């Protein structure tokens with residue numbers, strides 16, 4: 001039983017500050033609030049889905065601006081979800097259609113490969129139209145506020161972190177030719193929905209979309225929501241390198257955000273994870289989730305050896321200033337794995353665990369900045 005080895009998970013909700021900061025999530029757990037995706041199913045769209053993508057986005061953005069009004073009316077009981085009819089074409093249908101259009105010219109992440117994945121071509125992440133499921137289970141190792149978490153792991157990633165702790169599903173889930181897939185099985189949206197329903201029945205507090213990274217699977221995830229009706233928190237557990245367009249699709253369906261925020265210096269991010277403009281993209285997306293989405297965010301910051309001053313401090317300063325009501329998990333579990341382990345001379349600087357002093361300095365800084373980290377670290 002998950003709660004036997006996680007007494008912190010049972011106790012964390014007694015903390016009034018946590019209850020306040022995660023008010024909507026807590027309300028969904030208590031059955032008082034509705035998961036956002038359930039509301040998107042009931043908002044009508046007055047446009048044919050055959051219109052060009054530009055028109056679909058215009059309609060999407062117009063409804064997105066009104067979304068908080070729908071939430072407010074339901075919260076004030078001026079309107080009830082039960083009384084809201086399912087429209088012929090819903091906001092969720094519109095999101096699904098846009099996601100499927102993006103797949104034809106893939107820009108789910110800021111690599112913007114522009115490949116037609118609908119025709120089976122693959123981009124940098126090596127994923128075509130199909131999503132590959134690695135595993136799905138009730139996870140008792142996540143942060144206290146999240147467990148047990150109904151975790152759905154997709155194979156494939158938009159990053160190539162040299163120290164990846166999950167390289168079997170992020171990088172090595174298939175061979176170069178992509179003919180042999182060892183890291184999972186093809187999964188349909190319906191199957192994802194069935195797994196989410198099973199996890200919900202088993203007691204999951206949330207459905208936790210992760211990988212690898214969930215971003216290349218956005219079309220599958222949105223389509224799976226159409227097959228579900230359970231009032232459960234939808235959680236985006238990601239490197240947050242998704243494109244602006246992908247973030248906009250996510251804002252009204254995700255209730256809780258669990259972003260990684262590892263690097264501050266772009267040059268180091270490029271060396272470690274092979275991506276450009278890390279800081280600009282990730283801070284943009286986190287800020288959008290905080291100000292335009294549910295606002296309920298838990299940052300995961302992995303301390304990297306030798307990088308406390310260059311990355312940890314400025315990241316904590318940014319969090320304290322820009323997303324002050326979020327919690328931060330200050331993670332000490334860095335291990336030299338994957339390419340670092342295979343070529344330790346090349347990665348000498350990061351070929352070690354972090355020193356106790358580095359953790360001490362990171363948490364001291366978080367305390368100085370009044371960041372709430374202890375209940376989730």
Ligand code: SF4
Nearest residue numbers: 106109112113123125
């Ligand atoms: S998800 Fe990103 S890496 Fe994968 S094909 Fe699309 S743009 Fe490229």
